[in-house]
Amino acid sequence: MRDARWRTTGRALIRVLAVWAVSTLTMLALAGILPEFQLQSDNGDSITRTAFTAAWGAGAFGLLSALVWPVLVRALLVVPALVLGALVFFLNGSLLLIALRLIPDDRGAADPETAVVVAAVMSAVASATSTALAVRDDDAYRRRLSRLADRRRRRRG
Incomplete structure (x- = not known):
């Protein structure tokens, strides 16, 4: 029983780290493609410093998304779907x-329009990566089935 729990925790941690790594690479690629999206100081940085900045930004974005979106979804249930x-x-x-803005030394910057594009691409890539990693994960499948069964029980009860 304890081994299964450690295995499940290990898989989840590997998935989180893989999504973080892919998000970091996505952020680096977008910073190279979009001139309005910056991950370096004005006088330039080493590739290591820029990669650290991207990792910091991707981690902060992922953490904020994980913490804020569940609250926002509940709050926005009254908003029409089109809006x-x-x-x-x-x-x-x-x-x-x-x-x-959470990146140290103000190394991250983007115009609001560019931030929307970067966030959309990063969210899509992180979602695709997470889904691809969970495809062969039996525990993730069981958790999903359990959640669906709980919803049906609540509707009936």
Whole structure:
């Protein structure tokens, strides 16, 4: 029993680290492609410093998304679906701007429009990576089935 718990925890940790690494690489690629998205000081930085900045920004964005989105989803249940679709992009871009401000030494910067694009791409890549890593994970499948069964029981009861 204890070995299974450690294995499950280890898999989850590996998934989180893999998503973080892919998000960091995505952020680095977007900083290279989009001129309005910056991960370096104005006089330039070493690749190591820029990679650290991207890792910091990706981690802060992921953590903010994990903490803020569940609260926002509950709060926005009263918002019509059409408005919510557009609002999601704005809120995700806002979270990215906050994450960039959390990077030490003010190395992260983006225009608001660019932040929306970067946040959308990073969210899509992180979601795809997480889904791909969970495809062959029996424990993730069981947890999903358990959640679905709990929802059905609550509706009936």
